[in-house]
Amino acid sequence: MVTAIHPLADSTPVAATTRPRSPGTLRACAALLRRDFMLAWRRRGELFLPLLYAVIVTALFPFALGPDPELLARIAGGVLLVIVVLAMLPALEAMFRADLEDGTLEQWLLAPQPLALLALTRVIAHWLTTVLPLIIVMPLLGALLNLPVKVLPVLIAALLLATPLLVLLGSVLSALTAGARRSGILLALMLLPLAVPVVIFAAGAIAAAQSGMPYLAPLTWLAAALVLAIVLAPLACAAALRIAVET
Amino acid sequence: MATPPAPSAPLLSAHRLAFSRNDEPVFGPLDFSLGSGETVLVEGDNGSGKTTLLRVLAGMLPPGDGEIRFDGQPSSRDSRNGRVLWLGHRSGMNESLSARENLGFLAGLYGTRAGMTAATAMERVGIDGWIDEPLRTLSAGQKKRVGLARLLLLPGDVWLLDEPYANLDRHGIELVNALIAEHCARGGAALVTSHGAVRFADPHARHIHLAT
Amino acid sequence: MHWLGSPPNFYRFAGALRPWLMAVALASAAVGLYGGLVLAPPDYQQGDAYRIIFIHVPSAWMSLFIYATMAVAGLIALVWRVKLAEVIAMECAPTGAAFTLITLLTGSLWGKPMWGTWWTWDARLTSELVLFFLYLGVIGLYTAFEDRRRGARAASLLALVGIVNLPIIHYSVQWWNTLHQGTTVDFLDPARSSIAPAMLWPLLVMALATHLYFFASLLGRTRTGLLSLESGKQWVRVLVDGQPAQTTGAPT
Numbered sequence: 001m002v003t004a005i006h007p008l009a010d011s012t013p014v015a016a017t018t019r020p021r022s023p024g025t026l027r028a029c030a031a032l033l034r035r036d037f038m039l040a041w042r043r044r045g046e047l048f049l050p051l052l053y054a055v056i057v058t059a060l061f062p063f064a065l066g067p068d069p070e071l072l073a074r075i076a077g078g079v080l081l082v083i084v085v086l087a088m089l090p091a092l093e094a095m096f097r098a099d100l101e102d103g104t105l106e107q108w109l110l111a112p113q114p115l116a117l118l119a120l121t122r123v124i125a126h127w128l129t130t131v132l133p134l135i136i137v138m139p140l141l142g143a144l145l146n147l148p149v150k151v152l153p154v155l156i157a158a159l160l161l162a163t164p165l166l167v168l169l170g171s172v173l174s175a176l177t178a179g180a181r182r183s184g185i186l187l188a189l190m191l192l193p194l195a196v197p198v199v200i201f202a203a204g205a206i207a208a209a210q211s212g213m214p215y216l217a218p219l220t221w222l223a224a225a226l227v228l229a230i231v232l233a234p235l236a237c238a239a240a241l242r243i244a245v246e247t
Numbered sequence: 248m249a250t251p252p253a254p255s256a257p258l259l260s261a262h263r264l265a266f267s268r269n270d271e272p273v274f275g276p277l278d279f280s281l282g283s284g285e286t287v288l289v290e291g292d293n294g295s296g297k298t299t300l301l302r303v304l305a306g307m308l309p310p311g312d313g314e315i316r317f318d319g320q321p322s323s324r325d326s327r328n329g330r331v332l333w334l335g336h337r338s339g340m341n342e343s344l345s346a347r348e349n350l351g352f353l354a355g356l357y358g359t360r361a362g363m364t365a366a367t368a369m370e371r372v373g374i375d376g377w378i379d380e381p382l383r384t385l386s387a388g389q390k391k392r393v394g395l396a397r398l399l400l401l402p403g404d405v406w407l408l409d410e411p412y413a414n415l416d417r418h419g420i421e422l423v424n425a426l427i428a429e430h431c432a433r434g435g436a437a438l439v440t441s442h443g444a445v446r447f448a449d450p451h452a453r454h455i456h457l458a459t
Numbered sequence: 460m461h462w463l464g465s466p467p468n469f470y471r472f473a474g475a476l477r478p479w480l481m482a483v484a485l486a487s488a489a490v491g492l493y494g495g496l497v498l499a500p501p502d503y504q505q506g507d508a509y510r511i512i513f514i515h516v517p518s519a520w521m522s523l524f525i526y527a528t529m530a531v532a533g534l535i536a537l538v539w540r541v542k543l544a545e546v547i548a549m550e551c552a553p554t555g556a557a558f559t560l561i562t563l564l565t566g567s568l569w570g571k572p573m574w575g576t577w578w579t580w581d582a583r584l585t586s587e588l589v590l591f592f593l594y595l596g597v598i599g600l601y602t603a604f605e606d607r608r609r610g611a612r613a614a615s616l617l618a619l620v621g622i623v624n625l626p627i628i629h630y631s632v633q634w635w636n637t638l639h640q641g642t643t644v645d646f647l648d649p650a651r652s653s654i655a656p657a658m659l660w661p662l663l664v665m666a667l668a669t670h671l672y673f674f675a676s677l678l679g680r681t682r683t684g685l686l687s688l689e690s691g692k693q694w695v696r697v698l699v700d701g702q703p704a705q706t707t708g709a710p711t
Contacts, residue, residue, distance in 0.1 A: 022328060022329050022356075022357060022358045022402075023355060023356065023357070023358050027355060028355055028356050030355070031351070031352050031354075031355020031356060032352070032355070032356075034352070034355075035341075035344070035348070035352045038344060038348060039341065039343060039344065042343045042344070042381075043343070098341070099341075101337070102337055102338060102339065102340065102341060102342065103335060103336075103337025103338055103339035103340075104339055104340070104341060106307065106333065106335060106337065106339055107333075107339045107353060107356065108356075109306075109307055110305060110306070110307075110327070110331065110333055111356040111357060112324075112328040112329060112356070112357065113356065169620075172616075172620055173617070173620075176600060176613045176616060176617055177600065177603070179604070179609065179613065180600065180603035180604050180610070180613070181603050181604070181605065186599055186600065186603060189592070189595070189596060189599060190596040190599070190600065190617065192592075193588075193589045193592035193593055193596065194589075194593075194620070194621065194624075196585065196589050197586075197589075197627065200585075236616065236619075236620055239537070239616055240613065240616055243609060243612050243613050243616065244613075245307055246307065246308055246609060247606075268606075269606070269607075269608070269691075270689065270691065270692060271691070309540070
């Protein structure tokens, strides 16, 4: 795109005034995904920690409540939902911190691509690398708590809808707290109240499946909320990132 | 050095630019413009607002007063896109990744100068042997040079360089000066901050002094 | 409006207005409480226990109204970076949290004789509790920043994100048929209101009283907040030290 007219008297390099086209948004998001996956792979040892945490906490319940299989089967769905939410928290808190500290966020801000789309890409990468493993492990955890087999697919469906919703909400809060004094618990205190409606609907679907009732309605509500969040949360996250970078 | 004929509007211009933080004035009002091929050195002691000025010009902070124009257009994400190259205190690169991976990511966001690759840029700044090592294994000076490789690799006519000489030895300083000189010869422009303790490249550069 | 946006002007204006608002607020509270506690007849189902409604309902309305005010001021602070809006938004939060807490506690006190339980996880109570945590989150986030203005903007963004909770609270009794009673006072369609007039007017007077109290309190808190934020500036020094304003040529 030529932005200034030069009388071509000599071999003046025109490159200075012709802006090269920046990479398209899709290519930029692909580059960000690649980077985040590379980083996750470099730290793959750390990714096991939330899984280990989930397994250990799950195992605590039979010890705490007694091994009565019927009791465990009744509470398994809800307990697993809560365990996943809690296991997600530490990684959520750190979503943007490292990039703020090393200046990568500044580069995001100056990039030609819309900041909201970069934020959404980060959310996707985060979900794939930190939350999906938790969901994959669900059958194992379900076995530990005697989860009825018919509930398992509904539990996984509910998690597949609820966890991205929570990561989207968490991304906004993580961006807001990234610029604040380090406070690990602050994000959890802000996120959990907002997570209550999500947990209610997910738990509703699980409970319905458990008692053989129709479970599609709460799942549809979750899906609708997820669509809304995919549109709105990146915008709020971008606004929060701009605040975080301003020092 | 034959300068190209001046384009219709300067690459960057600031008019009555000022900024305050918590109602304490940080700098301004400033008036200056940066044309093709020009270098401006912003000098001042620590805390005089040099970094803040650059951040305001780059669009990271909103100006308190006054306006900024790129090519005569008011500063906005569109007018800045592809035009501004920022080198700040923080490297903008992740320590767990290698130089090649970091530069590759930035190229994915911003694109590259015609014909440039990460490898060529690294070679030019003299640390191509370290291109695949995680950044955390490099010394401060080497990391700084990887940052300089960014200047070669990424497109941008207006360079905003905040303390580019920090952490560099004599050769590094010469390298920075050479890069700036080449950039200006190509028609670009550079706004550089410094404590003032360094022998700057261009004796004809204009100086802006910020007082605390 | 622009005149009012300047801190010293707002400070003077608020200082003049506040005593009047507070006086009328206290007077109407007295009238409303007298009307509700003494004049209004006992409820045919609940007897005299229902009278806590004259504190509970206005507090609940205020908990929502203050949040909306906080969100609007926060939006202005975020988009236009108006300092006064930042202070107002942040000063709303503690008062809003207090009213929410009063709502929860009075509701609990009412619930024990009515439903036989101090607490239940029905939709409205749960969403009101969530509102309380949202207020605490806004206050917590604001105080976590060293730069007060940046903290105010971050907390304002959080308040805006949480605003989705307001319609949930309001419509929760219509969407889910749970323990809390349904809509009794319908502003949009008064014919649907199911409350007796003798009980309605003290309720509305109390609503007026709480609104006026909130405005008076907000004016006072905003004045203090402005003093604190602008503590280095000339107009504050004049106020505190009583020095006459000096005209200096040098920039401050």
